[in-house]
Amino acid sequence: INLTNLTRSWKPGIQRDGAYAQTHPDAFDLHYATRWPPLTYLVGSIPCALFGPLSIWTTQLTNAFFSALLALGVVLLGRYLMSLTAGFWAAALVLLTPPAVASTWYFNLDLPLAAVTIMGVYLLMRCQGFTSWAPTLAFAAWSVLGLYTKPTYGMYLAVPCLVALVQGL
Numbered sequence: 001i002n003l004t005n006l007t008r009s010w011k012p013g014i015q016r017d018g019a020y021a022q023t024h025p026d027a028f029d030l031h032y033a034t035r036w037p038p039l040t041y042l043v044g045s046i047p048c049a050l051f052g053p054l055s056i057w058t059t060q061l062t063n064a065f066f067s068a069l070l071a072l073g074v075v076l077l078g079r080y081l082m083s084l085t086a087g088f089w090a091a092a093l094v095l096l097t098p099p100a101v102a103s104t105w106y107f108n109l110d111l112p113l114a115a116v117t118i119m120g121v122y123l124l125m126r127c128q129g130f131t132s133w134a135p136t137l138a139f140a141a142w143s144v145l146g147l148y149t150k151p152t153y154g155m156y157l158a159v160p161c162l163v164a165l166v167q168g169l
Helices: 002-010 019-023 038-051 056-081 084-096 098-103 110-126 133-149 153-168
Strands: none
Touching: 002 038, 038 056, 038 110, 038 133, 056 084, 056 098, 056 110, 084 098, 098 110, 110 133, 110 153, 133 153
């Protein structure tokens, strides 16, 4: 519902698909705006504008974006820790894991959270204990995007950030 409302704000031609939406027009009020942070909406609004809110392609293309981000983060993390080959193998393993495959069939926040968290871990490792300014600023900017994906992003990186801070001190 919120994805449809966001898309309709910049592309007014989006119709209210489905019998429920036609019989209950008040269902498209922003009841659940605080439950879904804006980044997933923004990414999903582009396929929603092309294919409509109830199209499977809206979900698939949104999740394909976050799956590609997850794969990129795993490859970069693998390259940083071991080798590029290890990163590619790890990305293949992550993308073929049954929970990851199953989560691409639903419009949810778990796959986007996993993608931004893995990329956040990679950027955090590049900070070298917060002693390098450019990677630290990149990590800070990425963390804002992570919080816009799901507020629990900070919870997953709290302990690694403390470890990096201790290493830097």
